[in-house]
Amino acid sequence: MIINKKKVYRLCKEMGILKPQRQIKVKHPRRLARNRIVTGPNQLWETDIKYGYIAGEGRFFYVLSIIDVFDRSIIDYHAGLTCEARHAVYTLKSALWKRRLDKNATKPVIRTDNGPQFTSNLFAQTCKDLGVEHELIPYKTPNKNAHIESFHSILEEECLARYEFNSFREAYEVIHKFMDYYNNVRIHSKIGYLTPSGYYDAFQRNFVKALPICA
Template sequence: MEVAEKWISRGYPIAVVLRIVGVPRSTYYYRVNQHNTQRKVSGGRPIPGYSYTKQQSIVSDDQIKKWLLQFIENEGFAYGYVKLTVALRKTYGLVINKKKVYRLCKELKILRPQRKKKVNVPKRLAKNRIVTNSNQLWETDLKYGFIAGEQRFFFVLSYIDVYDREIVGYHIGLRCEGKDAARTLQQALWKRKLLNNANKPVIRTDNGPQYTCYTFQEECKKLEIEHERIPCRTPNKNAHIEAFHSILEEECLGHHEFRTYAEAYRAVSEFMYHYNNKRIHSGVRYMTPTEFYEKNRRHECTPLKEIKL
């Protein structure tokens, strides 16, 4: 570039010189314009130190700060700067935008803590599996029940072992959140003496909020458990727990009109015990799920055929 500028300064044609030295014309003119243009840096409009009301009265920033502190004193920190802006407009008729209120709140150090950004949970889709023994794949899902006497719903969350059909853990409650699903999973692993075992079952769920939430994901990570989720609108990939919930509806929930939550809790708990320990299941050689699990564990029965999912 320096060579080109030297010959151009002596009066030679610009196009010819640039073609000889191999410098693009755009590069040359960009450099020339950059040298000749003085950029003006502006500090922006100075802060006026006041605002106007709708009646064109001047209100100082100090007065606005006092009003902000009064709102915080009355409302606590329930108001962020956006709500404080609305409150100033409604109460005092100020013509003020949220950017200025944000600046004033920052000066007063009364800004609410920033919400933590929600972490998107990576979705691991359920893949085809071959189950050949217990504790390889557990399915889980949620079932609703209704308490007629209290006009409210309750929830039943269950974990089923795909191979032996035993309900290894369940939760009954008036609410069901990620922490309830995580706690029930811990209890199921403890029941099967797998809590400290390196080989834990894969957990297959749908895409309900109890399973996609941060709490459940962190629990699976802490327990070193692989959690996979079925694609949307494919309940057939969670067929075993869906079949169990059909049995639960047909043989328990559909036979009762619960008056209280305590009554519902007792009935479902009794059914869970009956299902695991009394009710014979054709899928496990007409034994109860618990009986088959124990005999299979001690190699006292013929193993089932492999289950392809």
């Protein structure tokens, strides 16, 4: 017996034996990164995830860092054996608190790649609730996230590659010390051969002129 599929669908619908249709979740609209001229701190932040390996435990760990494009400071970071959307949300909230922007009407733009932590509904809704503009770089364009990519290269060359970690605790302690060293000791040629924290403080006190950055 040959029967048209449309008739089968109509008959099944009349008998109420159709399987419930999958509900499509409404996704937050995505904003693609655009070229910006950054003239001060807390205008544009970039974030990304770096992988490391623990030889003694045979597993990977993750470092999620948030950098201020203007002063190159690592405002906050997450280091853990997992890195999910909730960790990205917590780190963003903590970074806003550290810069005393959590109750400020003007928030920075946060730029990310298209990793699942950043394209999740949780991260998108949190940015919306906080009043933070979230923009994503186009696929296969890491140059749009150049500042955080550069920092993670430094993290790899000057920290992670120099150790063979036996435990996550050891890795965490090394990363914590390096973050402090990077922000407060290591000078940066792009910000007048000052440390990131030194440049940020000097700018806040009007001791240095802004060095506009195209990002």
